Amino acid sequence: MYTTELDKSRPVDLQTGEPKDLVDAFEARVAADEFIEPKDWMPEAYRKTLIRQISQHAHSEIIGMYPEGNWITRAPSLQRKAILLAKVQDEGGHGLYLYCAAETLGASRDEMVDALHSGKAKYSTIFNYPTLTWADIGAIGWLVDGAAIMNQVPLQRTSYGPYARAMVRVCKEESFHQRQGYSIMLALAEGTDAQRRMAQDALNRWWWPSLMMFGPPDDASPNTERSMRWRIKRETNDELRQKFVDATVPQAELLGLSIPDPDLTWNETRGAYDFGDIDWSEFYAVVKGEGMCAKERITARKKAWDDGAWVREAADAYEAKKQARNVA
């Protein structure tokens, strides 16, 4: 659901002493938009940057199930419930596609899961905000998944083959997520005054966190240049954010809702919307784990993992028993 590298504090250093002919050949291949596959030679920094980015992306998909999972039992109709269940299941699937892509780079699933549960690994800040009303489920699909699509569409052409292929699959499914969210917003917007207020309140709370999903501004993203050269990233954070604003404002107008930004104006010369400053101190606080629901999310995740331990153990025992029978 989310891809921008969150942890900017430790850029991966370029390794010295890598054979120059291999480095040059690698650079030439990515510059020519060729795909790099798991067994191809790649610089260590490329491998490490990708493992970090893909695993953070996977963790975000997994944690992304929690804010929405909250509402499965409280969906307003059986159809909405079935849809939300399918959407949350997709997020779990996306996490699995991405973990597999990271594993092709030599990361183990076990280590990645441990890193998430111990709080060492980052995931998208957006999931540390609470889902207070049913309208939040609409706003998440429309805005959060909408922002994710903006991020993920260019990643279908990212230079690492397994990541690009996972993104193709994810993007196909993500479009349903955004539309079901918008459909919830539409129903509320056409509803009673109280329902319209609920929709507006959800937009007010999710708008700025959604803009933050694209990551820090370009001048505060030290890794952007190298990631662009290596085609790990195809467009900068600010470019994608602008695209998102331009696409979303007319959709809000259609709902009859207003974007909570007094500085938002159409800029005729740029052919794009100007928008207000983002409160980055909030973003960095949430990245550091000070988000409202940070503890709750990880606690719920660990509980699900621990509660499922007996199933994993039973599956192992069953396999061991079958093996023993085959030997005998």
Next chain:
Amino acid sequence: MSKDWPLWEVFIRAKGGLDHKHAGSVHAPDGEMAVNHARDVYTRRMEGVSIWVVKSTDIVSSDPDAAGQMFEPAKDKIYRHPTFYELPDEVKHM
């Protein structure tokens, strides 16, 4: 030592008459469960009518560094393609 279950590569036949095609991979303790996981992870939207799983460690692959000597010899054998042959105009269809 990783506590991970073995990794299985998943191949899916989209519909009758087509080949099984690589879709991705799953972890599972045994083949039967790998098929079940593959069903949940890769066929939520009728993407398939048949699933194969193969332990990743059982796959033998060609060496990317040897790709040149493996595949380049085919490059100059263009006479293997029908377009290599020019037909007289009178032969309308062959």
